[in-house]
Amino acid sequence: MAVIAAPATAAPSSGPVIAEVYGGGGNSGATLTNDFVELATVGTAPASLDGLSVQYLPGSPSPSSRWQSTTLKGSVEPGGSYLVAQAKGSGGTVALPEADAVGSISMAAGSGTVALVAGTTPLTCLTAADCAADSRIVDLVGYGSAVVRETRPAPSASNTTSVARAALTDTDDNSADFAAGDPTPVNAAGEEPGGGAPEPTDARIHDVQGTTRLSPLTGETVRVPGIVTATRAFGSARGFWLQDPEPDDDPRTSEGIFVFTGSSTPSVAPGDAVTATGRVAEYYPASGAQSLTQLTGATWTVESRGNAVPEPRAVTEDTLPGELAPQPGGNIEGLPLEPEKYSLDFWEAHEGELVSVTDVRAVSRSTDYNELYVTTKPDQNPSARGGAVYLGYDRPNTGIVKIESLIPFSQRPFPQANTGDTLAGVTSGPVEYDSFGGYTLMANVLGEVKDNGLEREVTRKQRAGELAVATYNVENLSAVDDQAKFDALARGVVENLAAPDIVTLEEIQDNNGAEGVEDGVVAADRTLDRFVDAIVAAGGPRYEWRQIDPQDRTDGGEPGGNIRVGFLFNPKRVSFVDRPGGDATTPVEVVRKAGKARLSISPGRVDPGNDAWEDSRKPLAGEFRFHGRTVFVVANHFASKGGDQPTHGVNQPPVRGSEVQRLRQAEVLRGFVDELLAADRGANVVVAGDLNDFQFSPTIGKLRGPLEVLVDTLPERERYGYVFDGNSQVLDHMLISRAPYGVDYDVVHINAEFAEQASDHDPQVVRFRPGGWWSWWWL
Template sequence: MTVHSRRATRVVSALSATAVAGSLALATPANAEPQSTPEATADSRIHDVQGTGRISPMDGETVTVPGVVTAKRQFGSARGFWVQDPQPDDDPRTSEALFVYNGDETPDVAVGDEVSVTGEVGEYRPQGQDSAYQSSTQLTGAEWTVASSGNELPEAARLTPDAVPETLAPEEGDLDELELRPDKYALDFWEAHEGERVSVADVPLISRSTDYDELYVTTKPEQNRTPRGGVVYGGYDDGNTGRLKIESLIPFSERPFPTANVGDTLTGTTTGPLEYDQYGGYTMQATELGEVESGGIERETTREQRPSELSVATYNVENLSAVDEQAKFDDLAEGIVKHLRSPDVVTLEEIQDNNGADGNGDGVVAADETLDRFAEAIEAAGGPKYEYRQIDPQELTDGGQPGGNIRVGFLFDPDRVSFVDREGGDATTAVEVEKTRRGAAKLSVSPGRIDPQHEAWDDSRKPLAGEFTFRGRTVFVVANHFASKGGDEPTHGRHQPPTRSSEKQRHQQAEVVRGFVDELQQVQPNANVVVAGDLNDFQFSDTLGTLTEGGALTSLIDTLPAGEQYSYVYEGNSQVLDHILVSDSLRRVDYDVVRINAEFAEQASDHDPQIVRFRPSAGHFLDYWDWFWSRFGR
């Protein structure tokens, strides 16, 4: 957050009557000493400053406005207080409250003070005035007088299920240039209440309590709910308009921030001023915070694979490195063994090198210690003695946490499935699809990276292909971690629809992976193919459309009911980032998203793993016969 250079000071002198004409009656302290105040626009009220759009019509002017202090922020570098006019106008577009910015000093006011504030009107926009975030109207360089204390606060606007419109924003345009339509658009509704006291009562919690002491609730209990109590994000044009973030202005020494899971309820009344935050959008800064009542969700456990089924899981283990505490390895291992029931193959994302982000540019890229510790933790938890395969990246080329050198890899149970090792795979060598003498597909190197020098993988993880055999049948598994959504404009920002600039790279990545799958299927149309991992995109995106076009692959998340299509919770939206896609040669496919992390305050990773169980097709008949004869023939 940008820190403004000016800070407010408390003024004990009374302002002139003309400076506050039309305002609340202000009493002059008996010991007041005359002080100069900035030249201010007379006869101003807060709704005049806020105006009927997002940008104040008085931006840059010095004004004097009356009001009652409703809340103050006493911590951080953006301290200050909210002031609200108890005498509103009759225009629903104009907010009656403002934030008075006081830098890094705690303002010398009390909630309930009747004040007259003089300051310069400004628009604070996170990351600069050209950013895609919305701005907040505030007063800076402020001075104020206190007329009386202990006044009743203006009534909070009650956020009932019907209060916020169903439509998020106009279909196209810069919201800064448009008049507010709070009766039609949700973002306009929130903006029209900027700074004002708002309240919710007995609302569902749609996110875990975050690491940044945030809660997300929905004011619309019937909108896009999941069976477990969240709200699913099902399309670019289907935003969850009732979603609201809540933080607390109450010192944690007085009221520790609550711990919550998805599906819990924030009972009682929660009240506070509304402000815009670049992280999560419109946020209530609670001065009164309800109690969390458990909804009782439990971590899921999938069924065990049958002897004739091959099980393949995918799991983003969130920057796992050998320097992590043993507890993280143990928690992840419990997920593998207890909740995923020890899959035959696991594609892993976000495996870091042996010293993780502690070593940035130190030449360490190997991850053997990281994977050895993980395999040992799984065995200690009662799981199989997994082996692993991966390829070390070139240093600082694959994105992710600086210095971590993240990559994808495979775990597999050698008692259930065999890995076909073919030497030659390294960070820059591309795996090729070859044809056996009998016409079946095989990989030139295994494991091998798919076209790692292609520009699609610049500063991003390269996909890893591996060849496995299960009961004599060949299965090709591709582990992926596509480029992140970093750089995309927020869904709650000023530009509608937001620009999703990161999509371009993921679309290229999908084309490369799809091309590899096409090559496999051209050589062997009934090849068993599994494409899995963190694709960092939604099931309805063009990224997934490229992979599934023409039926080459089936996206298994699409086979679930709409309310269950999620694997990750971001800013209160239950959404899809992780995927398993399969070729139609697989038989008796059974798929499950195993919910053990994303909805819980305590989590081993921020992603939920997924698993598919299936029977591979026989593939090429003669290859199957060769396997049978080598095992059972004389």
């Protein structure tokens, strides 16, 4: 039976509660200098805090994570507040009011867990279920993607937003109780930062936006006129866009701005002439992202209704520059915008303004998050099937723009499109910046999808003398998944991949997947058996499988999923050479015998104790026999690109921090391949899997030489098997040594481009004759 982690819940509080949490103090773009936690009481009498503590845990705790504690004293009055100051950052300009308790905890801006605890001893629970069982927890809030939270987490916060209770109610559902908004610290004396409200300054929107990415009026309270162009009436970041109908003549200054109203639905409509008053703030949706200039804490007056809305600026094939951004080797926020030279500068110079696109080609599927990427440059690096191929760090697809919808889905569901379809007609709306995908057209006028008939590819069947080796990332497959996922993946193996002889699998999870975070389950036999059965039901062979269970929670991926790589093979076509001794920690060695290479254990993990594989999957080497020839196959899943700065972010060029680990992993793998070829220069070696990096990256460059990178053999327009931010790109790879003859390689496009998909990766297959042509002349 699957063990399901319960959320951290208890009886709703009747005394002191956490009222507000802010972790962005002193960060880039923040006004306040410190993080803080504000407490209140839902009771009718003063609530003593003596002997209690406020404690903090990172949003995604590792086994070594520890709670940090700040001791409290005194009490919180009904209708009052109690302010706990935490770590001070290097930025910000406004200090908190005098705090009632002071700690030194540096809390994350976007995601984390804060608990109000009876006692001062740090908690030890690291999961929602364990924390729910700890009776010392008086109240708890997990925000953003926090693992430890009540029924559902509160929204993400940021450098400029906190999460706070809309009312002093406690339902034990953080999502229902908390909303994101401006940080509003108040101490027990009722004091706020900076005293009373400042007198607003009259300005125009272009004055607020300025000629760089940051407003020259950040932190000031302004009063601006404009016409409402669009509203966002759902979610936790509601508000409306204003645009000045009387623009200046500077192409660098935007005439539009977003007025943020938090979780409140704005009572305005397009065409309303409004005077809005609010504080100018730069909202950063994530670390390394660009900011969105907006008005917060706003009030407004509707001067008239039914006015003409400014015409959207049409973005066509010739609108966007071919260069992405200046490349100073650091932060570009302070540089003057050059919208005629750089595409990111163009979008920033029109942030908040209405823009439109017409009859544009989709270069992605409609994502699970109701997004669609289109290109305004149809001839820029087109793929063979309608996408936009990413071919180099210096070859960005500057024509791509993301489309989201401001139309409630109850009125119009988001359109479902495949790559290569057309978003026909006019799509228009204001420009926003999102950490996922960059500049976004928030459509309040949305075109219709024209189906251009994209079909899933089918590769040819291997011939009698050919060995077919495939690789397939099956996207967190576990035995608790619906049968439909197994069936779809199985059809891909049987029908589209033509039942290859060997398949390296990535993202195989343990038998209960991510549902069992701390249950100690690591075996994946049920997962693999279900997959094999599904392949048989789809008309394929009964594959056998080989894999090695990892140590619990050491290989990354979804918490509790114990992700790993493995092999499927068709025993009627190929045999596996089993040699005992392989386990999670024992390294496979290359043995030379009679002038040939062999493995000491098979299957065996490649140098699993090397710190290059920390919190990452370990490569799995297997020895196969086909027509009397030995073939070595190494299955891989390198460290993810998570944590890299976005290509559309504030740092140019972006820092690819995750690349450091993948480079070390490539070095270890290269060393193993070199050992195989030193033992037998004619060895048949296939390195396959999700290497999580591009063919032009230094990571893949480490493997070139003894191995041929097979994606390099394809025409440029076919070099992809994954789609991210509208870019058709390469993450999965197949590399092969020089010995095989008649090499035939194919990326089989069945998933990445389609709205309905079994996995987010396309599989690949290579067919060849092991050992060289002299071994096959008689076939």
